[in-house]
Amino acid sequence: MIPIALMSGIIFSLLAFLIIVMFIPDIHGITETELFYRELPIYRVSFMMILVFFGTGVCIGFFREYKVNYLYIFGIVARHKMNQYQFYKICLLLITLLLVAILCEVLSIKGYLTVSGDNSETWPTFILILLIMSLLLNPFGVMFKAFRYELLYSMYQNIIAPFGVVRFKDFFVGDVLTSMVRPLHDVYFTGCFFISNEWKTISLNNKCKPDYLVVLFVSLIPYHIRFWQCINRYYYTKMWFPHIVNAGKYLASIL
Numbered sequence: 214m215i216p217i218a219l220m221s222g223i224i225f226s227l228l229a230f231l232i233i234v235m236f237i238p239d240i241h242g243i244t245e246t247e248l249f250y251r252e253l254p255i256y257r258v259s260f261m262m263i264l265v266f267f268g269t270g271v272c273i274g275f276f277r278e279y280k281v282n283y284l285y286i287f288g289i290v291a292r293h294k295m296n297q298y299q300f301y302k303i304c305l306l307l308i309t310l311l312l313v314a315i316l317c318e319v320l321s322i323k324g325y326l327t328v329s330g331d332n333s334e335t336w337p338t339f340i341l342i343l344l345i346m347s348l349l350l351n352p353f354g355v356m357f358k359a360f361r362y363e364l365l366y367s368m369y370q371n372i373i374a375p376f377g378v379v380r381f382k383d384f385f386v387g388d389v390l391t392s393m394v395r396p397l398h399d400v401y402f403t404g405c406f407f408i409s410n411e412w413k414t415i416s417l418n419n420k421c422k423p424d425y426l427v428v429l430f431v432s433l434i435p436y437h438i439r440f441w442q443c444i445n446r447y448y449y450t451k452m453w454f455p456h457i458v459n460a461g462k463y464l465a466s467i468l
Contacts, residue, residue, distance in 0.1 A: 217298065220305040227312040234316060239323045249318075251419055255338050255406065256311065258399035259345065263307045265389075270300030287382045293359035303356075307345070314341035335412050342403060375441035375448075384442050390435035397431050398423055436466045 249256075274297040276283040284294055317337035320326035348356050350365075367386050370377035377383070390397070405421035406412055423431065443460035447453065 215302070215306075217301060217305060220302065220309065224305060224308055224312060227309065227316060231312060231316050231319065234319050234323075237323055237325070252318075252335060252338055252406075254399035254402040255342065256315070258396050258403055259307070259311050259341065261393065261396040261399070262345070263304050263311070266300050266307070267304045270297040270304065273297045273300065287385070288380055289363075289382075290359070293363065295357055295360055299357065306348075310341055310344055314338060339407060339412050342407065371438050371442075374438050375445040377445075379442045379445045384439070384446075387435065387439045387442055391439060394432050394435065397434065398428060401427060401431055433467055436463045439463045440467065 273283065273295070275281070277297070283289070284291055314337040317326060317340075318335060321335075321337065349361060352358075364386075367380075367383050370379070370383045371387050371390070374387075401423055402421050409421060411420055440460050440463040443456045443463065447456035447460070450456065
């Protein structure tokens, strides 16, 4: 991958260019602030992904400094391990994509960058999500394929709880999800925004804003996963403490 110093320089250059572009007069009547507010959940969920990778890199840095055997704790195959600098490079790459998308959208909204045959001013967000999904799901041996597939497999084990295996890294991922309820709302908005083709319009009416029932359902998903993971662990270990106690905690959160 590109060296950290070079990627940092690219990011600072993009930030400077973005600040300059923000002061360019608009050609259209709709300001970028109004459209940005409509698409804020998309950029927010992208930024949360960046924070997760950055936080993971910081934790690995502490583990390596204090000789914590995190490979054994999380059940990571040694040849698939990643150091903190590799996570930082992923963060910088995602930040670069995010800034390019914001810059292109600002230019598009102001009327200086258009896509032939499309009246949308928000196409950069579609490309941003498409690139992120391609980096995460591509089957080629690039961008740390072993780590990506292990993460996806752990997410799959969370989704099929209580029928899947529950290893330490699986319920750790489940615990992380319980702390990311708001980003899960943003994931719902992002999916609705592109599936419903709302991104192809410049309407300020936000049809994909989650209503009360959607917010309630999405908010309960992480606690539902953790509840069944605890039941799974009790079934195989027959230890009521701490598994039944934890299951009661998550059941109380659901109720």
